[in-house]
Amino acid sequence: MIAKHTILVVDDEAGIVDAIERMFRTKYNVLKATSATEGLKILDQHPEPISVIITDQRMPNMTGVEFLSKTLATRPDTTRILLTGYTDVQSVIGAINSGQVYRYITKPWDTVDLVTTVDRGIERFALSQELKEKNQALAEALNELKTLDKAKNDFMILINHELKTPLTAILSFTELLKEGRLDDEQSLCVNRIYKSGMRLKHLIDDSLTVISAETKTLKVKSKPFSCTELGGKLNSDVLSELIRKNQKLDLVWIEKKVIGDLDMISGALSRLLHNAAKFGQEGSVILLHAFLTSPHRVRFSVSNHGSAIPIDLIEKIFNPFFIDENVMNHSAGMGLGLAVCQSILKAHQSRLKIENTQFGVEVSFELACL
Numbered sequence: 001m002i003a004k005h006t007i008l009v010v011d012d013e014a015g016i017v018d019a020i021e022r023m024f025r026t027k028y029n030v031l032k033a034t035s036a037t038e039g040l041k042i043l044d045q046h047p048e049p050i051s052v053i054i055t056d057q058r059m060p061n062m063t064g065v066e067f068l069s070k071t072l073a074t075r076p077d078t079t080r081i082l083l084t085g086y087t088d089v090q091s092v093i094g095a096i097n098s099g100q101v102y103r104y105i106t107k108p109w110d111t112v113d114l115v116t117t118v119d120r121g122i123e124r125f126a127l128s129q130e131l132k133e134k135n136q137a138l139a140e141a142l143n144e145l146k147t148l149d150k151a152k153n154d155f156m157i158l159i160n161h162e163l164k165t166p167l168t169a170i171l172s173f174t175e176l177l178k179e180g181r182l183d184d185e186q187s188l189c190v191n192r193i194y195k196s197g198m199r200l201k202h203l204i205d206d207s208l209t210v211i212s213a214e215t216k217t218l219k220v221k222s223k224p225f226s227c228t229e230l231g232g233k234l235n236s237d238v239l240s241e242l243i244r245k246n247q248k249l250d251l252v253w254i255e256k257k258v259i260g261d262l263d264m265i266s267g268a269l270s271r272l273l274h275n276a277a278k279f280g281q282e283g284s285v286i287l288l289h290a291f292l293t294s295p296h297r298v299r300f301s302v303s304n305h306g307s308a309i310p311i312d313l314i315e316k317i318f319n320p321f322f323i324d325e326n327v328m329n330h331s332a333g334m335g336l337g338l339a340v341c342q343s344i345l346k347a348h349q350s351r352l353k354i355e356n357t358q359f360g361v362e363v364s365f366e367l368a369c370l
Contacts (some may be wrong), residue, residue: 005028005029006048007054008031010056012056020054055080068082081105081121093164149215218347224259229266245283266342289303326338350365
C-alpha cells in the first residue's frame with residue numbers, strides 16, 4: 001500500500017486550518033498548527049517527510065515568510081505555499097524569487113485552484129525525492145566504478161609483479177635445462193614447458209597492454225620513423241603462417257615518416273598480418289598497403305581473400321577475450337589480439353577499422369606523418 005503524503009497547515013485562525021484539513025484529509029495526512037511556533041514544534045517532532053507546507057502570511061509574532069525561511073534548513077525539499085491577502089503581495093515577491101515559496105494564493109482562495117496547487121506541490125516533492133534517490137544511486141554507482149577502477153589497477157600491479165616474477169624464473173631455469181644433456185623425452189618435456197611458459201608470458205603482456213591503455217598508463221615512445229622500417233620488424237610468426245598456407249605477402253610502402261612507437265606499431269601490424277594469413281584462403285595474397293589520406297596522415301591497410309565477418313560481430317571482436325569459434329575459426333587463443341591492437345592505436349589517437357570487401361576483409365588504421 002502506498003503511504004499517503006503529509007501536509008502541514010499553519011494559520012492563526014483555527015477555522016481556516018480546519019477548513020483546509022477537511023479539503024485534503026481523504027487524500028493526504030494533514031498536520032495542523034495555529035501559530036508559526038507551533039508549526040516549528042511539529043516539524044521538530046515529526047521525523048517523516050512533509051511534502052507540502054501551507055501557511056498564512058499574516059500571523060502574530062512571525063510572518064509566514066519568516067516561518068518558511070526557518071524551515072529551509074531541516075526541510076529543503078518540501079513544497080511551500082503561502083496564503084496571503086491582496087495587500088501583502090509585494091511583501092512576498094522576494095520570498096518567491098528566492099525560492100522559499102513555490103506559489104502564493106490570495107484569500108479568499110478558489111477551492112479548485114488551491115486543490116490543484118497542492119496536488120502539483122505534492123508531485124513536485126515526489127519528483128524531487130525521486131531525483132534525490134537517483135542521484136544517490138548514481139553516486140553509489142560512481143563509487144563502485146572507482147572501486148572497480150582501483151581493483152583493475154591493483155590487478156595490473158599483481159600481474160606485473162606477482163605473476164611475471166615467478167614466470168621469469170621458470171623461463172630462465174628452463175633455458176638452463178635446455179643447455180644441459182637431456183634425453184629425447186626430457187628434451188620434449190622441457191621444450192613443452194618453455195613453450196607453455198612463453199605463451200603465458202604473451203598472455204600476461206597482452207593483458208597488461210590492454211589494462212594500461214584503459215587506465216591511460218601505457219607508455220608510448222613516439223618518434224618519427226620510416227614506413228619501410230616496419231617491414232623489417234615483422235615477427236617470425238607472420239612468415240611461418242604465410243609459409244604454412246602457401247600465401248604471399250605483397251607490401252606497398254610510401255616514402256613518408258610516420259610518428260609513433262615503432263615497436264608497438266610493428267607489433268600491431270604483425271598481429272593484423274597474422275590474422276589476415278590465418279583467416280585468408282590458402283595460396284592467396286595478403287596485402288599490406290600504406291598510402292596518404294591527407295598531407296599529414298598515412299593509412300595502413302591489411303587485406304586478405306577469405307570469408308566476410310558478420311556485421312553484428314565486427315564491434316564485438318574488439319572486446320578483450322571475445323572468441324567466436326564458428327565465425328572466427330579460432331582453434332586456440334584468448335581473443336586478445338585485436339583488443340591489443342586497438343589499445344595500442346588508441347594510445348596513438350587512432351583506431352582500427354574493419355570492413356568487408358568484395359574478396360574478404362580489410363583492417364586499417366591511420367597515423368600522423370611528417
